[in-house]
Amino acid sequence: MSLSERKKxxxxxxxxxxIQTAEPxxxxxxxxxAGLGCSSATIRNELAELVSLxxxxxxxxxxGRVPTPKxxxxxxxxxxxxxxxxxxxxxxxNRRLNARLQELDDAIGDVSRLASQLTDYPxxxxxxxxxxxxxxxxxxxxxxNTFILVVMxxxxxxxxxxxxxxxxxxxTMIQRLSSLFNASFTGVTEAEITPLLIRSTERAADxxxxxxxxxxxxxxxxxxxxxxxxxxxxxxxxxxxQPEFRDPDKAHRLMSYLSGGGHILPAAxxxxxxxxxxxxxxxxNVAEELxxxxxxxxxxxxxxxxxxxxxxxxxxxxxxxxxxxxxxFLAAGLSRRLGGGEAPPEGMHNKLIIKGDTSDG
Amino acid sequence: MSLSERKKxxxxxxxxxxIQTAEPxxxxxxxxxAGLGCSSATIRNELAELVSLxxxxxxxxxxGRVPTPKxxxxxxxxxxxxxxxxxxxxxxxNRRLNARLQELDDAIGDVSRLASQLTDYPxxxxxxxxxxxxxxxxxxxxxxNTFILVVMxxxxxxxxxxxxxxxxxxxTMIQRLSSLFNASFTGVTEAEITPLLIRSTERAADxxxxxxxxxxxxxxxxxxxxxxxxxxxxxxxxxxxQPEFRDPDKAHRLMSYLSGGGHILPAAxxxxxxxxxxxxxxxxNVAEELxxxxxxxxxxxxxxxxxxxxxxxxxxxxxxxxxxxxxxFLAAGLSRRLGGGEAPPEGMHNKLIIKGDTSDG
DNA sequence: TATTAGCACTCGTAAGACAAGAGTGCCAAC
DNA sequence: GTTGGCACTCTTGTCTTACGAGTGCTAATA
Numbered sequence: 001m002s003l004s005e006r007k008k009x010x011x012x013x014x015x016x017x018x019i020q021t022a023e024p025x026x027x028x029x030x031x032x033x034a035g036l037g038c039s040s041a042t043i044r045n046e047l048a049e050l051v052s053l054x055x056x057x058x059x060x061x062x063x064g065r066v067p068t069p070k071x072x073x074x075x076x077x078x079x080x081x082x083x084x085x086x087x088x089x090x091x092x093x094n095r096r097l098n099a100r101l102q103e104l105d106d107a108i109g110d111v112s113r114l115a116s117q118l119t120d121y122p123x124x125x126x127x128x129x130x131x132x133x134x135x136x137x138x139x140x141x142x143x144x145n146t147f148i149l150v151v152m153x154x155x156x157x158x159x160x161x162x163x164x165x166x167x168x169x170x171x172t173m174i175q176r177l178s179s180l181f182n183a184s185f186t187g188v189t190e191a192e193i194t195p196l197l198i199r200s201t202e203r204a205a206d207x208x209x210x211x212x213x214x215x216x217x218x219x220x221x222x223x224x225x226x227x228x229x230x231x232x233x234x235x236x237x238x239x240x241x242q243p244e245f246r247d248p249d250k251a252h253r254l255m256s257y258l259s260g261g262g263h264i265l266p267a268a269x270x271x272x273x274x275x276x277x278x279x280x281x282x283x284x285n286v287a288e289e290l291x292x293x294x295x296x297x298x299x300x301x302x303x304x305x306x307x308x309x310x311x312x313x314x315x316x317x318x319x320x321x322x323x324x325x326x327x328x329f330l331a332a333g334l335s336r337r338l339g340g341g342e343a344p345p346e347g348m349h350n351k352l353i354i355k356g357d358t359s360d361g
Numbered sequence: 362m363s364l365s366e367r368k369k370x371x372x373x374x375x376x377x378x379x380i381q382t383a384e385p386x387x388x389x390x391x392x393x394x395a396g397l398g399c400s401s402a403t404i405r406n407e408l409a410e411l412v413s414l415x416x417x418x419x420x421x422x423x424x425g426r427v428p429t430p431k432x433x434x435x436x437x438x439x440x441x442x443x444x445x446x447x448x449x450x451x452x453x454x455n456r457r458l459n460a461r462l463q464e465l466d467d468a469i470g471d472v473s474r475l476a477s478q479l480t481d482y483p484x485x486x487x488x489x490x491x492x493x494x495x496x497x498x499x500x501x502x503x504x505x506n507t508f509i510l511v512v513m514x515x516x517x518x519x520x521x522x523x524x525x526x527x528x529x530x531x532x533t534m535i536q537r538l539s540s541l542f543n544a545s546f547t548g549v550t551e552a553e554i555t556p557l558l559i560r561s562t563e564r565a566a567d568x569x570x571x572x573x574x575x576x577x578x579x580x581x582x583x584x585x586x587x588x589x590x591x592x593x594x595x596x597x598x599x600x601x602x603q604p605e606f607r608d609p610d611k612a613h614r615l616m617s618y619l620s621g622g623g624h625i626l627p628a629a630x631x632x633x634x635x636x637x638x639x640x641x642x643x644x645x646n647v648a649e650e651l652x653x654x655x656x657x658x659x660x661x662x663x664x665x666x667x668x669x670x671x672x673x674x675x676x677x678x679x680x681x682x683x684x685x686x687x688x689x690f691l692a693a694g695l696s697r698r699l700g701g702g703e704a705p706p707e708g709m710h711n712k713l714i715i716k717g718d719t720s721d722g
Numbered sequence: 723t724a725t726t727a728g729c730a731c732t733c734g735t736a737a738g739a740c741a742a743g744a745g746t747g748c749c750a751a752c
Numbered sequence: 753g754t755t756g757g758c759a760c761t762c763t764t765g766t767c768t769t770a771c772g773a774g775t776g777c778t779a780a781t782a
Contacts, residue, residue, distance in 0.1 A: 024774090026773070026774055026775085027774075027775080028773090028774080038725070038726085039725075039726055039727080040726095040774095041725075041726050041727070041728090042724085042725060042726070044774090044775070044776075045724095045725085045776095047775090048775090048776080058774095058775085059734090060732085060733060060734065061731090061732050061733060061734095061774085061775065061776090062731080062732045062733045062734075062772095062773065062774050062775055063733080063734075063773080063774070063775085064773085064774070064775095136503065138501050138509075140499050140511060142497065142513065148499075148511060148513060148519055150501060150509065150511055150521060152503065152509060152523070156523060157523075158509055158521045158522070158523050159521075160511060160519045160520075160521050161519070162513070162517055162518075162519050234620075235620070236597065236598055237597055237598075237613060237616035237617055237620055240609045240610075240612055240613035240616065241613060245609070246609050248601045248606070248607050248609060248612065249601075251601060251609065252598060252601035252602060255598035255601065256598055259595075259596070259598055385745090387744070387745050387746085388745075388746080389744090389745080399754070399755085400754070400755055400756080401745095401755090402754075402755050402756070402757090403753085403754055403755070405745090405746070405747075405748095406747095406753090406754085408746090409746090409747080419745095419746085420763095421761085421762055421763070422745085422746065422747090422760090422761050422762060423743095423744070423745050423746055423760080423761045423762045423763075424744080424745065424746085424762075424763075425744085425745065425746095
């Protein structure tokens with residue numbers, strides 16, 4: 001059964017007001033604000049029904065109403081006004097994105113910081129699990145005891161490592177190892193670098209000094225690092241400006257959880273297409289610590305068939321509309337800059353699709 | 362004028378107790394705990410004098426005493442027992458240090474995290490300002506439009522960048538640029554890379570495609586990044602477990618300040634020798650936001666004549682003794698692993714020197 | 723049948739009163 | 753110089769009370 005039009009309007013008004021004020025909202029306030037021409041008594045009747053339907057609740061008998069997770073869910077799915085960013089806002093984001101993505105080195109951290117600044121909530125950035133391979137292998141001879149390993153990965157990131165040895169190596173050996181590794185270690189996944197492969201390479205190189213295993217270890221480490229989903233969380237302290245986290249213990253619990261890292265991943269699994277924004281409200285979160293917080297996540301195309309996630313965490317009383325708009329725009333901007341190709345041109349707002357648990361109760 | 366032996370004992374007892382309980386300590390408690398054979402009335406007389414001398418204060422008339430910054434300072438300089446870590450503790454630190462320093466890539470973050478975990482206070486890790494130069498320059502040709510810049514710095518860190526061009530370049534040009542840059546850009550500081558030098562290199566390379574400036578920009582960026590002191594702060598949320606930060610606003614203020622980054626640097630300037638631990642108590646801090654917090658900083662030898670700093674931030678009621686011992690040990694361990702040479706052998710506790718504002722009032 | 727005005731009722735919050743307790747300062751005695 | 757004793761101060765917790773916001777319900781109205 002669907003709610004009457006008026007109930008929806010009232011619910012939306014309650015959520016809007018509560019998001020703004022963080023205080024239970026009463027019938028009178030709604031009668032005045034929402035433009036439906038009826039008295040507070042009528043509103044009261046409707047509110048009572050919305051309570052019994054589970055969309056609202058009262059902290060106590062004589063207080064106003066507060067949305068339940070179910071209420072927020074309906075609000076997010078159907079009622080809320082899809083915000084578009086103002087021109088200034090979107091230009092600002094683009095500018096900052098350009099400034100930051102110069103050095104893509106730890107872009108994930110920068111992106112997280114940016115999201116947090118934009119939304120004023122703690123933000124997280126995640127890289128998805130991928131199957132990166134090595135594209136090419138270079139060894140730079142520095143001196144008899146030193147060389148630099150340079151590895152370029154299939155996702156076009158480049159890693160290096162300075163290796164210092166107690167023994168001397170000649171350039172010929174370096175040369176030989178370089179071509180051997182280029183021959184047998186490129187295009188393979190982490191799992192395919194077996195002890196067997198390493199040993200056969202070692203034999204082929206006629207390497208009695210253990211160089212092969214040093215280099216192979218670096219290859220494994222690099223691939224491992226690139227394959228492991230990484231999480232970066234910033235701006236935890238912004239939680240403290242939210243009234244629902246005035247209790248230091250509560251704030252501490254959530255902040256420690258967030259600082260702990262990427263436990264949020266399971267929730268972010270099985271993410272759909274690009275530029276979709278997913279909203280997880282209160283108990284919809286799997287993690288116990290997030291059961292009365294909300295998470296908004298956007299996904300972007302990080303190039304090379306990998307996806308990145310970017311999201312924020314806040315109280316269930318979150319400004320979903322604004323946050324979704326900003327994250328969506330941010331994700332689209334990232335896709336455009338990092339992604340494969342067929343992204344919409346800059347400046348164009350992409351359609352905002354919000355998805356989530358639609359069971360509705 | 363120096364305090365009487367008994368006053369010192371009493372002051373130490375007050376500070377010790379207050380550090381533990383975070384509550385004003387009364388005469389009776391001291392009479393019982395500290396082993397001086399006198400009654401609470403005597404203690405009261407002494408306490409009154411310590412108050413008028415400025416070492417203690419009372420929150421209100423009928424409360425116990427609380428140390429002032431001056432009191433903490435005396436405690437830190439003269440009174441507190443220098444803790445040594447237990448064997449398990451030091452072994453634990455060494456183990457963790459070994460585990461983390463494998464990948465020295467963003468060691469600074471790991472070190473900061475470790476310090477925070479060990480002390481249960483927010484921790485910061487800083488790199489000092491240095492004058493890094495470029496040691497060698499390599500350009501790896503990938504394809505006609507792509508090459509990898511690899512730069513090895515005088516502090517033995519290696520940076521790379523993948524450059525993708527809209528135009529084609531041939532290997533000869535790459536070769537030429539590589540030797541030119543190795544000839545004129547190595548051994549020079551950031552400031553010495555002038556537009557003039559870049560232009561003359563460009564001419565010498567006969568480069569009409571702007572490659573020179575791309576490479577020079579990378580050199581500047583790399584040197585700039587290595588020279589700029591970087592700060593890494595972790596564990597801000599641990600503040601929330603301290604009773605003095607139960608006020609969310611106060612906690613928020615300090616946490617935002619900390620998240621903001623390396624403003625603490627000025628305080629850490631002009632740092633003395635290795636393995637010295639510096640304590641800055643309350644108003645001794647220059648930053649307004651730190652005026653009623655304390656900072657403990659240790660310095661370590663990061664190799665190549667550069668120093669690193671590692672420290673923690675907490676309430677003035679900080680367990681200085683334990684923190685100083687841990688940071689000192691940590692710093693020594695880092696010096697040993699990163700530093701030049703003449704570090705003490707592993708497992709040996711280095712002498713703990715604590716220095717700070719010794720004006721004493 | 724839906725809406726509205728009116729009114730009694732509930733319940734959280736703020737303010738004031740009060741007792742308890744911890745700790746002090748001071749004085750007189752040792 | 754030290755100590756026991758005692759009156760005094762000030763915070764903290766609890767209780768009471770008054771207030772007010774907001775409700776639910778009923779009866780009147782369109």
